Amino acid sequence: MGHVKGMPEGFLEGMPLVIASNGRSAVPARGEKVVSMAPNTASPRDRYRAQVRAEIKEHAWGQIAGAGASALSLNAIAKQMGMSGPALYRYFSSRDELITELVTDAYRSLADAFRTTASDGPDLAGLAHAMRRWALEYPQRYFLIYGTPVPGYHAPDAVTTIAGDIMATLLDACTAEATEATDATDADNTADVGETAFDTHLAHHRQWAGGHPAPAPVLRRALTFWTRLHGVLSLELAGHFTGMGFDPAQLFAAELDGLLGR
Amino acid sequence: MGHVKGMPEGFLEGMPLVIASNGRSAVPARGEKVVSMAPNTASPRDRYRAQVRAEIKEHAWGQIAGAGASALSLNAIAKQMGMSGPALYRYFSSRDELITELVTDAYRSLADAFRTTASDGPDLAGLAHAMRRWALEYPQRYFLIYGTPVPGYHAPDAVTTIAGDIMATLLDACTAEATEATDATDADNTADVGETAFDTHLAHHRQWAGGHPAPAPVLRRALTFWTRLHGVLSLELAGHFTGMGFDPAQLFAAELDGLLGR
DNA sequence: CAAGCTTGTTACAGCTTCTAACGAACGCGA
DNA sequence: TCGCGTTCGTTAGAAGCTGTAACAAGCTTG
Structure with missing residues (x-):
């Protein structure tokens, strides 16, 4: 009425x-x-x-x-x-415009969750758990961001900006981890991580970092964090583990442990 | 006409x-x-x-x-x-039935690619490259399998069977790698990989292996392979790396290198 | 050959997105 | 306070979709 x-x-x-x-x-x-x-x-x-x-x-x-x-x-x-x-x-003005708004809001929601977590100190493990918590709470938003793309669709500037924010938060945490590690041990043994061929490639293709001063190995670490967590999370959310019996949370924890060096 | x-x-x-x-x-x-x-x-x-x-x-x-x-x-x-x-x-009989057929065919296509590769010897690196080659050739099929799930949808028995085949191929390759490793070094030092908490969890939840005799660490290795490769591949296919400048192939190679122990 | 099954057709119901034209309510400026 | 323009919601309707029903025509088998 x-x-x-x-x-x-x-x-x-x-x-x-x-x-x-x-x-x-x-x-x-x-x-x-x-x-x-x-x-x-x-x-x-x-x-x-x-x-x-x-x-x-x-x-x-x-x-x-x-x-x-x-x-x-x-x-x-x-x-x-x-x-x-x-x-x-x-x-x-159209169904597409509504969906675009929802996508943008989804990005904003993830960026907020990240920023909130990072405000309590830049901690990679905390970020990872925040990511999973957010994804489990809003699986629809996760798939709107990381799910099947529409072939013709091109994301508006707003979402690329927000995606940059998210990446910046992750890079901050990775940077903090790196400096912390060099503080704990002696100086100049950062090399024990091993400079990979991909690191040198990244050193020449780092405009996506948006002016972030992180060195190439830190960029690589952020990428690895992102792809590995997305790997377990997206398969879990899509239900590919459902019939398998094991606990996805434990797989996630195991992958995170590996990421943090056992 | x-x-x-x-x-x-x-x-x-x-x-x-x-x-x-x-x-x-x-x-x-x-x-x-x-x-x-x-x-x-x-x-x-x-x-x-x-x-x-x-x-x-x-x-x-x-x-x-x-x-x-x-x-x-x-x-x-x-x-x-x-x-x-x-x-x-x-x-x-309906649009859904057609899509279900396409999903099943997509699974079969991936299983074929895997089986063909594995027939030249069970080699994890080869499997990984076959996976990426297949995904880049048929991104639509990849997303039909691993993309955004439809909330109500439940996969038919045929696809769970084929998914089991795919997993079996992967488990075979992981098993071969493990025995090869123990042959290369001395016996009884399999423990240097480190028995994780998740391994013990897997030892109690292994019905998804479908009777495959692989021990828990091998199951874990297969899962890790799957999730990590999916992590890089799905983000690449969805275009999340497009604006970033670096070469996705090199990221994939780097992740695979890490998986194979540098 | 004849009967039946299969495949194609058109007509239609009911849903969708989206446009056009219209009337009514709001609220700002005079 | 009054009036007029803007905004909003309405109905009507075009064009598309999925899916059903009734019917015509051809293959195929007894």
Whole structure:
């Protein structure tokens, strides 16, 4: 009900508002409706618009969790919200735009989880566990980021920026680990890790580090961390271990142990 | 043209037949039409049916390569083949059944690539390179197997069987490597690999090995091989390295080097 | 040859995305 | 306070999809 004709009466008080404590997190916690604090000075109409957009995205996440991103239906979302299908196109110009927003939010969510963890000190093991915790809590978001790509699709600038943030956090932690290691032992024995051929290749192809001062072996370490954790995590989330009997958590822990040098 | 009304006249000579040399491979090479050798005694109708099914699958692979599995359209395939939409339902009872077939074929294709490689001797490095070669040649098949899962979907028995075959091949290679290592050095120093906590866990949860006699450390090695290679490969195929500048092949080689003990 | 099975056709229901035209409510400026 | 433009939600409809039903025509087997 509610929406009979035209804009719903009293739309400002019509929905429970939750002011986001963290100004960055664009992905609401389960069941909450969030309006960012920054555009508090915005016009009522803008606030209502942001509100509806957030509600649409929430229903979208619900649908994705239930049947995957490919089954996302704007029409179904509209019905759930008690309005007609075409009304949603006032808020998202197309289904693709909505999905792009969800992808961006997923990246932001992961970046937030990483940054939050790293704020308690740059610790690779903590980052790894944060990664797994986040992935298990939001598998849909994980697959939106790391799942099957759409052949024609090209990610917008926003996500490449956020992906850079995530990588920077990881590089910070790897750098901290490296300096810590050289502090613990004597100087100049960093070479005991072994300079590989790929390290020298990386030294010449490091623009992806975005100005991060980490030396090539540290870049390589970050890449290895990323690929190995993704290897176990993605297979676990996709259910490839389900029929196998062992505990994926223990496999993850074992892989992390290997990464941290036993 | 061709199809005007009813079954096309002279359908037996209507299409170029290629008799499969390998009786197992259900996935045809690019641009070929394959009919298995075994049901050569089948009725002409059956042969025609298999022929059309294969042609449908070929067009399906083309569509998947172009726009992803979610964009696969039976109607579009029918048009490409010059017949009406509902006609396809004589060959596949639903879109899901077609996709399931494609998934099964993808598994079979990977299993064939593995088996072929292993027939030249059980060599882990060779298996790894075969994996990457296959994945780069058929990224769509890789993502059909290891990509984003559909929440409700449960794989049919056929694919779990084939997945078991793949794992068996990998376990064979890992076993060969282990015995080779113990032959090279003296006896009873297998312990220098280090028995991890996860090894003992695996020793108690090994039914997934399907009766393979490999000891727990070998099981663990197979798992590690699988997850690490998948980690680099899936990120490469999904394009997560594209903007980064370095050569994915070298990252893969480096990871493989690490896996093989430098 | 004749009966039956198989395959193709068109028509249609019901879903989807998305556009177009319209009316009503909001809210800002005068 | 009043009015007018903007925004929003509506219905109608095009074009596409999956999948079903009814029917026509040809192969194939008794």
